[in-house]
Amino acid sequence: MTKTCNINNIPAEIWESIFDKLPTCSQNECQRVCQRWYLPAQRSFLEHVVLASYLEVEKFISCFMRFGTAASFGSVKTIRIGSTYTTPDRARHLLESNAIETLIHHFPHVVELVISGNCIDLDYFLKRDIVKAMSTMWPHLQVFRVDSGWLHPDKRKIYLQTNYSLRKGINQLTLYEHNDVTHSMGGLEAYLTSFPNLQKIKVVSREICNLESCLPIIQHCQRLHALDVYVTREDARSLLDRFFTQNPQTDPTRFQQKLIALQSLKITMACFCTFAIEFIIHHLFGLRDLTVGVNRINVEEWTEIQKYTFSHGFLDFLCERKTFTFRSLQFNYNEENDYVNEVLHKLYHQLPPDQPAKRVEKHVNLILNNNSPESGADYNNMFSNIRNFVFEMGSKQHKDLLIRTASFTHFIQHEGGLRNKSLKYLGHMDSILQDITRLTFDAYGMWVLIHVVPKIFQDTIQQFPNLQQVTVHLSRNYPKKNSFLCRDITTVHSRLTHLEITAGNALRIEEDMFPLASKCFPSLRYLSLWFLSGWYNNHTFTIDMQDTELERLHLDVTPIRVQTEKIYNPPKPFFILKITTPQSFLSFRVASDYLYLQPYEEEEEALTVHLFFKSIAFVNLYLYRKFSDQFRPVSVMDTKDLIQTTVCCLASNPSIP
Structure with a gap:
């Protein structure tokens, strides 16, 4: 007897597969x-x-x-x-x-x-x-x-007029050049006052060029919580006193309350504006999220007042916030060592009053770039770029963990250039490097001289004796059959427990890398491989780490599906996952379109991923639709996480949760 089909029981991943091909x-x-x-x-x-x-x-x-x-x-x-x-x-x-x-x-x-x-x-x-x-x-x-980001004057006028007509409910506004619109409405003050629920403003107006010119916006917005502004010139000293003098009708107490009510500020400065920074320190202490950008400038050009304001006033203010971003400064490799040490010491050791020190992760982000427009460098100023490094810093709250990050961007134009300069420079910060527990080694912007990356990585991790987590981003231009580890590496990092490796576009990695990593990181417990693919000897990709007792492997299988389409015509709808330890052997058949696992005993020709570990508890598989600069889940239609985009299997037991 034929059963009636209930379409509600059709798995969502089937719908996804249909949409992908239409x-x-x-x-x-x-x-x-x-x-x-x-x-x-x-x-x-x-x-x-x-x-x-x-x-x-x-x-x-x-x-x-x-x-x-x-x-x-x-x-x-x-x-x-x-x-x-x-x-x-x-x-x-x-x-x-x-x-x-x-x-x-x-x-x-x-x-x-x-x-x-x-x-x-x-x-x-x-x-x-x-x-x-x-x-x-x-x-x-x-x-x-x-x-x-830019609109023709006629279109700016239409945009502002349309928002004015919708003003009762509007809570976000981009403020372009406005005089031709607001003049007939009684000026900018009357225009902003008419928005009863306005909470976020982004200023894109040459008329508003410093913080003092932003004060009328703050004054006349009733519920402003977030401000995004670009400052092109320095403010005058005591700008708030000047504002009260020019606006005697303003109630100072009520206005101060509006300043305190600001929770988010994004400010980009054409230069380091000392008086604007002092205003932020003394009056915007209600900020929870602060993003500060300075058009890249060499600290050598700062005055002593600017240096002192940044390192003693503003940096203290930043470190009291759990979430902030500051970018970006240029330092010469041969100068300013003491100044950078002072900045880094505060970044890593000065914490918000309610943050316990034991819940702080100290992170260094090392970014390698060649001198190319893609990396944001000035292509016509190569000599200047390789003499300096770029410094950025930030802080973010992840649940109860506070992560403090210092980022160093280096431009490499000749072999060994980084080791001769930046690593020698890092040697001046021995006391700070002892506390670093997490390193991100980002070679994504390396287009040439890629063969020096393993040596740079080896020299870098030796500077951090207490590393527990390492993340490696390989170059988009990575050659075939290569590794981020030197073949002659002998250093053992016994404290490291987490290793994450990301390749640009489903790139291939040399299989010899895995035994080297197993010996170099004997305490490794968590391994993550994103967008990696290997050389398929007899259609098998082997991850051989027989000296490693792994707790969990995170494996992105998107490249495996890509390889299936290249090797087989028509492509196989599945691949084989084998897990071998001295105590057990497991084999699974994995549906490549929507991660479905089932025990597999038959021998059939298909791409195989073979894992060798001394022991392993869990294997997590992930599948993405597109591999590019941005990860996109394969299930674009399921915002409620009802579709299985990842699967976890017990590597010590054939049961599948």
């Missing part, structure tokens, strides 16, 4: 199916809708008009019109179409509307009472944003 037009039909029957997929599709073309808008709307329910219409929260790759002509037609008006009338719970920067014709928002319809039909709208 063009956009057909995907809309699949979306219709999911919207009708499969609620997890419906939630994910509708939480953030991206409509890049007129056709997609029409298909999206027709789908709802035919099959939508009240609940599904209410699921749409964020709509993005256009995309980075939408041509201006198509974007213009997209905004002019009646489809946008239909979106407004049928999806009542939209919170955020983002217009692509390529949608240059914003005149649509001045026609046909469209803004009135948005105000009426979208009572919960909080963000109307144009995704572009």
Whole structure:
């Protein structure tokens, strides 16, 4: 007897596999199916809708008009019109179409509307009472944003006027050049006062060029919590006193309360502005999140007052925050050793009052770059780049753990250049290096001289005797059959328990690296391999670490699926995972599209990943859709984590949780 199929029981990963192989037009039909029957997929599709073309808008709307329910219409929260790759002509037609008006009338719970920067014709928002319809039909709208850092003056005017019309609910605003808009409304003060719920402002205006010119913004915003500003010139001394003198009607006590209410500040300075920094120290002590950027400048050019302000006042203020970022300064390799030591000592030892010292992780991030535009270096100033290194620092809270990071970026133009300069420089910081427990060795920006990376890595880790965690990012241009460890390495790092290795684009790594790592790190307990692939001898990728007693292996199997498609035609839908220890042998058949494991005893030709360890407790497998600069989970439709994008198996027991 044939059983009735319940479509709700079809696994979500099957839907994902279908969507991955269909063009956009057909995907809309699949979306219709999911919207009708499969609620997890419906939630994910509708939480953030991206409509890049007129056709997609029409298909999206027709789908709802035919099959939508009240609940599904209410699921749409964020709509993005256009995309980075939408041509201006198509974007213009997209905004002019009646489809946008239909979106407004049928999806009542939209919170955020983002217009692509390529949608240059914003005149649509001045026609046909469209803004009135948005105000009426979208009572919960909080963000109307144009995704572009620069707008033509006419478009800036439309953007500011549209936000003004929607001002009752708007809580985020980008403030462009505004005089032509705000003058008729009574000035900037009256314009900002009319937004009752404004909480975040990003200033993109040449008229607001220092912190003093930001004070009227803070004064007239009723609930401002976050400010993003670019400072191009220094403030005058005692800028707050000047502000009160010029604005005698301002209540100093109430204004001070508004300053304290600021929780987030992102400030980028064209130079190190001493008086602006002093203002932040003395008046913005309610900040929880602080990001400070200084256009790259050599500290040699600072005055003694600037150096003192940074190291004694501002650095103390930063270290009292659990979350901050400061970037970036240039130091000469042969100078300023004592000054950098002083900065690093405070970064690692001066903690927030409520932070126990035992819950602090001290992290060094070493970044290697060749002198190329891709790495952000000045290509025409090679000599200056290799004489200096770039310094950044930051702090972040991860649960109860406070992570303090100092980053050093080095530009390498000839073999051994880094070892002759920076490592000699690091030797001046022996007392600080003793406390470092975590190292990130980032060679991602190395395009040439890659063969020196293993030696640099070996010289680097010898500087940190108490390392417990090491993360290695290999070059995007890494050659085949290579390693980040020297073949003649003899140093043993007995304290290191965590090792993580990331390759750029499913790159291949030499299998000899694994026995070397096993001997070099005898206490290794946690190993993570991201976007790594090996040489397949007889279609087998071997990770041989027979001297290692591993607690857990994190293995990204995306490259294995890629290799399957290259080696087999048609590609195999699975690969074999074998785990060998002196006490046991396990074999699993792993579905390569949606990580499903089952014990496997048959011998069948397929790509094989063979793990050799002295002992291992758990193996975690991960699968990603695309391998590039940004990791993207294979299950794009499941925001509630209902689809299995990772699987864990007990390596000491054939049961699979």
